[in-house]
Amino acid sequence: MYKIDEGFLSEQGCKNLINLHKKYIGNYYDVNKTWTVEILKMQIKDIKAVEPLVFKIEEKYKFLKDVRLVNCQLIRWPEGSNHVEHIDIRTGEVDKWAFFLYLNEDFEGGDLILTEENKTIKPQTGKLVLFEAGKMKHKVNTILKKERYTLAGWYI
Secondary structure (H helix, E strand, O other): OEEEEOOOOOHHHHHHHHHHHHHOOOEEEOOOOEEEEEHHHOOHHHHHHHHHHHHHHHHHOHHHHHOOEEEEEEEEEOOOOOEEEEOOEEOOEEOOEEEEEEOOOOOEEOOEEEHHHOEEEOOOOOOEEEEOOOOOOEEEOOEEEOOEEEEEEEEO
């Protein structure tokens, strides 16, 4: 199962999150060639900028009340980055849900593919995608031009 919420966040809200990512150096992940900022490693005032968005997601999608957010990240996907087909599994536990909130659309490539659903999701600024990450194989196509930014979260 998956949910798509067009226009979940305003364009200005998305720009604010991109600027927040730029404030931090982040960690480079060689696996998918992305730069990631862990929300919980930010200053408290910056965490408070992201927190209401997560609460808004959880309020809107009541089925999330039975799961626990275990990770939330701002991610910069530079040209050439991607993520191969996979199912989200952390140490000994399978993720139940994940979300991507697209923060920009001024790039090429970077579609989210929900393999088993045969669904291609085109990024759009402010679009929220919520899906069963531990059940659904998914991947992110290679970013061909510019950079893609997302806010991502995972629930167990």
